[in-house]
Amino acid sequence: MKKVACIMAAIAVAGLALTGCSKKADSSDKVIKIGIIQLVEHPALDKACKGFVDALAEAGYVDGKNISIDMHNAQGDQGNCVTIANKLVNDKDDLIFAIATPAAQAVANLTKNIPILISAVTDPESAKLVKSNEKPETNVTGTSDLTPVAQQIKLLKKIVPSAKKVGLMYCSSEQNSIFQINLAKEACKAEGLEFVEGSVSNSNEIQQVTQSLVGKVDAIYVPTDNMLAAGMANVVMVANQAKIPTIVGEDGMVQSGGLCTYGVNYYELGKQTGAMAVEILKNGANPADMPIQYLEKCDFSKNANTEKALGLTLPENL
Structure with missing residues (x-):
């Protein structure tokens, strides 16, 4: 009986140990929070947003599974941009995607820590979002929609x-x-x-x-x-x-x-920005060292x- 009791006790301890391991593994499976702020609704910016989300999904980052996307549209209002930016920063999102210059500026003015990916910004440098387009040296990087x-x-x-x-x-x-x-x-x-x-x-x-x-x-x-x-x-x-x-x-x-x-094809521009986000999320790339990218092909x-x-x-x- 003593032998049986010892065996049962060992099994119980092992079970507790396994349970502890399971909880630890679950706690490490963090859902990544991604905030999206878009200046206004029109086809180009809508396509950039879709391309970004599609690129994340293709890399295995799927909304509702291992990432949570909080998407907002400012309806062309600068005041709305600031309100949305405040929310995303206060929510402590892991990464923010800002579409168009005013949206990007609103977020960049509020945080120097959260990685910010931008798109549909013609010249990030003159918009004072980065120190230079070649070497941002800030928490901001992304893609320019500079057209020919x-x-x-x-x-x-x-x-x-x-x-x-x-x-x-x-x-x-x-x-x-x-x-x-x-x-x-x-x-x-x-x-x-x-x-x-x-x-x-x-x-x-x-x-x-x-x-x-x-x-x-x-x-x-x-x-x-x-x-x-x-x-x-x-x-x-x-x-x-x-x-x-x-x-x-x-x-x-x-x-x-x-x-x-x-x-510029804005869907492809969004996908290119999404690929940059994957580099940050998966490989730990630093936005400060990631040059602003441009889309080479025009249609x-x-x-x-x-x-x-x-x-x-x-x-x-x-």
Whole structure:
């Protein structure tokens, strides 16, 4: 009986030991918290977000399993960006993905410890998110959506060879837009084109500012501007009626009525950012040492309905 009792006691101790090991293993299976803050809802930023989440899933980080994604949209409001950023930082997320410059700035201003991945930010350095695009030296890194502005202006010249003046439309409060417009001005000069600026400070001004360009310009160029991307239908409504071609910064704006673009694929840009997040989560990479990445491949796209409305036939070799 004593022998049996000893055996039973040993089994009980072993069971407790195994139970302890099991609890320890469970406690180490931490669910990673990822916060996402997106400036506004429009096709380009939506695609960047989807690409990011898909890249995580492909690497084995699946929402609801081993990661928990807390996704928020600021609806184009800077105040909302700050509120959302505060929540994500206070929640002590393990990583934050910020889509578009104002969203990225809102988060970066609140934490220097949580790794921040950014996308759809044209020039992180001039936005003061990193010390330099080559070596961030901050808790921020990610991908730039810098489009080939000079090539887009060349595209405009090819489509409207008789053009003399170009309307440059952008939101005056978006740093990424100002950066691109400065590039567009230089490109226009290189192509022998004059330009007329049409800046907006809020979405209610888009239709009015577009109307102010009618009769003054032969074509309109719109960079990857978040406010104008969300309000592209208002630009097109006026421009198409006046038979003014609109060359835009990215494909989502083409889908919303812009004539054409040669620009960045935002889904692939999001996936590229997701791959950088995996390097941080899986391999312990430090954002401070990770250069800002750019998407090498750009795509041509056009809106056939807009082409027809303008009475144009775009060259086949585009």
